[in-house]
Amino acid sequence: MIGTAEAPRARRWDQWSTSRWFASVLIVMVVLVLAGAAVGTAVLSRTASVSNRLSDRISPARTAVVELTAALVDQETGVRGFLLSGDERFLEPYARGLAGERALLARIRQLLEDEPVALADLDRVEQQAREWRTTVADPSIETRRRAGDPAAAVDAVLSGKAAFDAVRARIGTLDGHLAQIRDRARADLDEARQLRDLAFLGMVGFMLLFITVIAVLLRLVVVRPLDRLSVGVRRVAGGEFDHRLAVQGPADLARLTGDVETMRQRIVDAYIASQRARAALEQQQLELHRSNADLEQFAYVASHDLQEPLRKVASFCQMLQRRYSDQLDDKARQYIAFAVDGATRMQRLITDLLTFSRIGRVYDDSRSVDLDEVVEQAEANLAGAITERRARIERPPLPTVPGDMTLLTMLWQNLISNAIKFRDPDRDPVVRVAVGEADGMWQFSVEDNGIGIDPKYADKIFVIFQRLHSRETYTGTGIGLAVCKKVVEFHGGTIRLDETYRDGARFVFTLPRAPAGAEPSAEPAAGGTAETAGAEDGSALTVR
Template sequence: MTGDAQQPPGRRLSSWTTRRWLRVGVGASLVVLTLLGVTGAWVMGRSQSISNNLTDVRSPSLSTAFRLETALVNQETGIRGYGLTGIPGFLAPYRQGVADQKAHTRSLEELLDGDTARLHDLASVQEAVDRWQETVAEPVAAAPAGTPSSQEAERLANGKAAFDRIRVALENQQERLRADRIQARADLESTITQRNWVFGTIALLIAVLAALVFEGLRRGINRPLELLGSDARIIAAGDFDHPITPTGPADLRQLSGEIESMRRRLLRELAFTEEARLRLDAQAADLQRSNAELEQFAYVASHDLQEPLRKVSSFTQLLQRRYGGQLDERADQYIDFAVDGANRMQILISDLLNFSRVGRVHNAQQSIDLDTVLEETLSALSVAVEETGATITHDPLPSLVADPSQMVMLWQNLLGNAIKFRRPDEIPRIHITAAPEAGLWRFTVTDNGIGIPPEYAEKIFVIFQRLHTKDTYSGSGIGLAMCKKIVEFHGGTISVDPEYRNGTRMTFTLAPEPPQIPGPSATPDAARTEAEQAR
């Protein structure tokens, strides 16, 4: 099965992936936001431009026009007073009014720069002022002080009409400037209203856009992921037959398809594993039954062979004692062979019987002091220790829960091997250590003997495996196999340290409280027979 999600019948699914949807959505959002930003910026710029025009041009222009009118009225008042009285003091307002007129005219020209219509109004005012000043004001001002003449009075009378034209020009100018300011205010208010609408629309569109994005993410990503997670949790809870439903964009559907493919493969693997487990359970049961039968056979065989072998050994020894030296040399040699073979067979059968007993009958686990067990073992090996002059030292040994007789067999085999496999020219030196390690006790038995080649480090624990001939070193080949069985029965492991070169170092572990592994029960007859032999 491929990783592609199955398409529901009657429905054509989009081929767009999550990345493509996100790209398109982000792109469209950016375009909309850009347009909204440009529109908002334009409205803000227009509002600012109208506001600046109102505050910097229209209102100052109208105020300056009023001040220009005041300056001209001051000129007309001063000229009229001087013309009627001839007092020079009346010329001061006129002169100040001329200066103010020029300053206000320049201000208006700067404020109205570029406004042709309003500059034309200012030119009309200036033209009327120039005509009045030229025909009335300047000639009157140039007349000598003193009693006014009839000529100045006539000019003043004629100048009223000229100044009225100035007033008309000023009124027209001020009316248009006032109208411009009113229009600017109206435009500003309209722009502010437009700006409020634009920003309100922007806020609404952003809210709508955010809602669309949220809903799109919920439907396109969150919801499919929630469904996928829900299906995965159902499968993780143990319902492996629950199918994965592909939803969402193409890549999420592909992911769902891949998980579905994994689920189906897992289902096949589980079915195969279950079938294999059933076969293994059956094989384990057969193997356990076979091992139990083999152990029972080894016990029964070794036990039942002891009686006829005892007869053979007894009669061959009797034959050796009674007829030794009475027959020829070859007959004596044959009798020696028979006695030696019977003795070795007895030792082999006894060791095999002890091997079969480990974990079966003698399983009286109790709290024991290994120092005491070691003393019993050394007492049993006292003859070999005395003959070889062996030196055996040890660290303080712990107390633990174990079978006392099996512990004695364990130490007796390990120490017996260390004494037996010694160098011809050296006195055996043996040291025992004990230290806690990862919840277990690790023991070492180190000697200065002949050592064990690394290639035989595993073979020596196989039953009947020997590295030397029986003529070189005696033994049945069961000792280390029995040690391995005892150690494993007490929850540990045993091995040879391959890095030690000056002899042999056996390393093994024991659990403080070994697991209870029930072995096959001995038959009543066999147990009774063992008890009799033990006596």
């Protein structure tokens, strides 16, 4: 029966959330504080009541009794002096004592209204004092005034002393009762103070015990499950992905543990999936390596074996034209010219495509490159076109960037070649280069005063083999700007056409900044004669 009764209770406790635990603890603490405050208030009120009774009633009453005794003594002394001397001035203390007696009796009754025994003694004192005045003092005063006999006055004094001693004895009895009441009040005050001290010590001890119990309870119910969850999470974070998290503690902490366990399981599933994907990716990489090897073989064939038949076709067609020119009509000579031109253009397309495919695979020698040297090399490669068309190139000092010098030479040579090639027929070409900083990168612009590019073709011009003009108007294969885009993106930058520029064409591109302290490369661009292949806008592609 005990086991079956405890199990549901344990389940009910487990259903409590952390906030409910803390709220319950807070409520219990508030109740205990209020109860302690009530007990403390009651104990302090009791102590204050006993203390006030002693200091405000009993002690002042005893003092008033002493003053009452003095007033009665003044009456007795005045009567005695008058009887012995016959001087009326001795009756003044009698009159003052009588007035003081009345005031003191009223005050003592007010102070001792809760003390019936003392009030009874006070009534007896008042009665005996009144009897003394009516039977002894007042008759003796009248007799002395009428007879004027000193001897009779002496007898009256002697007879009145015994009566007044009875009044004094009654006052002594009253004072004795007041002393007993005072002693009991002091004892009650000491008892109240002890009770107060014990109550406060008990409350402090109980609060300490309660705080200890609450701390242990919270440790067992909240802190320990949190510690276990933290240890489990750290083990999972450390790589033990198969470690399961036990659901323990309050309801919200149990839900949190369950959520973390669900997350762990999802991470494990994602990890297993990533391992499988990684294995598949490695397999794809192997296949890609084989494909690249095949592509390299194809590039070799394209650059050698495929171009050799084209050269033979062009050569034999030219030989046929020279040898049998006088036997051929104009139509035959035109056909031979078409064949030679097609073979030549096919050879140039193969060369340009091979160069485009090698960017990032063959030309990947990254180092610090001085762009001033790069542009000078590009200008040297284009010296013939610059001189022939009276082109002027304006540029500021250029920075050093990390990259491949050959690819960067291709980039600048293509952009400058385009600017010169697509010139305005009514003016000499001018190429302006600018440089600045943008988002931690070097930003360059190359603008010209040529025929410009319609903004609607801003994206099309960077696609390989895309042309905006016919071959008869501008030569080229339409690959130059595609090469520029691939070179810039290989170096981590971007390139675009500035669509807001209307006085020609302006290309804006970015390149990374060189690391601090990097030295520029002292090696010039690779040697050899540069061959150029026209892009769709006539850009020149440098092939080493």
